[in-house]
Amino acid sequence: MTAHSTALQEAERLMTVCNSCRYCEGLCAVFPAMEMRRSFAAGDLNYLANLCHSCGACYYDCQFSPPHEFNVNVPRTLAEVRNDTYATYAWPRPLAGLFRRNGLSVALFAALSVAGFLFGFMALNDPAVMFGTQVGQGAFFRLMPHGAMVGLFGAAFLYAILALFMGLRAFWRDMEARNPLPTDAPSLWQAMKDAGRLRYLDGGGVGCMNADEKPTDNRRIYHHLTFYGFALCFAATSVATLYAYLLDRHSPYPWWDLPVVLGTLGGIGLVIGPAGLFLAKKARDPMMMDETRKGMDAAFLAMLFLTALTGLLLLVARATPAMGTLLAIHLGFVFGFFLTMPYGKFVHGLYRYAALVRYAKERHRELAGH
């Protein structure tokens, strides 16, 4: 076993305590996964930490949670371990420190710098176009050539994908290190279903526990709005890309066209969802939180919220002289979002999915009678 961080040591202690109690085994996947083990290497603990959806039920259901002297606080400890994993597996390694500093200011600074650059670039290029009213097909590209936009954002996006993939690969290898299991389609599908409905954010059925022991489903609803909002926006971009390359149809599209409908619905989800999650976070029992890394969550939610909000504003005001300015700001946020994706809370989605796949595989093996 490698040298453990303080958080890993505490997680290891807790898993020993929890394994001798097991009252929580019906609440989520973490505890059955724990029961399949007697000892816990760092990779195991990192896996369990990313399998935890932080529903909080085990904290309020536990007879040994603080102030009891056994001090069993699974949600907080796994949150600390989980947040550490994001930095541990970051690619390239020297950028791991960004997770620690990835507060709201870093993300906003990146977004506004890019927005400022685009604004200057477009304004200097042709002030008349920038501050005039642009309508009809290709209006956006009168401000910025299509090739430049694709080049800039494509590069940022591809970099983000590469960095995310490398991080995920490192996590996967660590998780599988002690006991590799074959990955099959049913496991991938099972994990997709579990992630898609946030099966383990339901406190075992009644809803998650956030501010106190009274269950509520708020976080799940807001997370759904956020996740599916993001998916719709991603779909809107994908459809628009296909339109451009296959049909030679260029934005802005009329309001009833598919990319706009998808983007609008997604944008609304991405405004309400992150705002709700932020409010839920503010109401959360501080005992369950990793207080040292709240900035990372806030930055991610703020970037999603502002990206969506500027996108919706752009939609509303695209036929006015404000369009150029709003386009610069919106693209700045999109760019900033891409750039910070591999070094912020975005990775939790990938790691949690990977952990769910691992759990589906372990579960399958267990049911097969090992």
Add this chain to the structure above:
Amino acid sequence: MAASSALGRHWDVLVVGGGNAALCAAIAARRQGASVLVLEAASRFYRGGNTRHTRNMRCAHDSATDTLTGPYSEEEFFDDLLRVTQGHTDEDLARFMIARSKDMLTWITEQGVRFQPSLGGTLSLGRTNSFFLGGGRAMLNALYLTAERLGVEVSYDSEVVGLTLEGGTFRSARVRHAGGTAEVTARALVAAAGGFEANIEWLKEYWGPPAENFLIRGTPNNRGTMLRMLLDQGVKEVGDPTQCHAVAIDARAPKFDGGIITRLDCVVFGIVVNNKAERFYDEGEDFWPKRYAIWGRLVAQQPDQIAYIVFDAKSLTSFMPSLYPPISAPTLEELAGKLNLDPAKFAATVKGFNGAIVPGGSFDHTVLDDCRTEGLTPPKTHWARPVDTAPFYAYPVRPGITFTYLGVRVNEEARMQMADGTKAKNMFAAGEIMAGNVLGRGYAAGIGMTIGSVFGRCAGTSAAAAAARA
């Protein structure tokens, strides 16, 4: 509402206690329209007494359900009760409770309590017992939430220190709260304040000085204050005061509230010696339920109330993990040193045991196997394997007291009976404080919760009716 103003009001039903029985009573009374105040001696976090540490409930049922694997008839339940109590039960009350247990799962689910799908696993209780999803504290949280939604008032850190009775009629309770005392009046009383296992002085009346070395597995609040006051003021006593449910738990556990994770059941995999390095009982006598129920008492009878379960590397991962790691050493002599045992005597005891094992046995801890000793006193009649593979391990164990059996006599309305043969007018009891009516000795998993739920619900309904007549 602030607790102090709640204490100043006149209530229909006053419930003393905050565990499963108390909450079932409070909910049942409130559902009958009574105004209800619950007085919980503990703080909000520690509310619920020993219910916090429970996990399941035993109820009769006619067929398998989502949470139970098969039928468990009233007759079978009664037979199980007779077996564990060796006949020390009130048959009428026991049969009444078992009959009422049949719709308890439905009722308690309606109060918000949730159960987990039937367990295969380690406990083999999937047919008879339903397991609370998330355990006893989750169950309590659900009951408190329901009670509060219905308008039951709860006052924490409120210990009843005085009772004013007139014969079999409750008038008021003196309550210590927030640095002062208040007099609470109510038309009816439900006493659901647990047993007296956390009152070491009281335990010493029956056990003598050894009680100082007992560990209390649950709440430190079960000091028997209510029970003492009721018995002193003429309520009829039931149950054997020397009886308590005692199991062998890790000696390193805290004095109170160590709960489930300090339990040990590796007795079967090795030998158990006292602090004179001598064996004192057949470690292979029987399976878990009996083993579990007797070893606390056996250890209580040893010098200084301490013993050591000793086993070797073969068995380390054969049983449920527990909170503290075993003490280990590469040789028996070094292990003896760590346990403060005479090394030569300890080695001789192990050697004597190893030498007495009849060769050729086939070890299987799931059946009464043929691994046994011959010519050894006491013998190990099953599961005897030599302790010979380093490293060697030991768990120190002490008696862990779960609950006591002394209580107040009740009838099928959960109404207290007076020592003079009359019935109390407006006083009812539920839970551990009256468990001795049906459970005179012994224990079977989940029966404590059945007693609490069934008699709690009865007590609440009866108390609301009594309050309405008053």
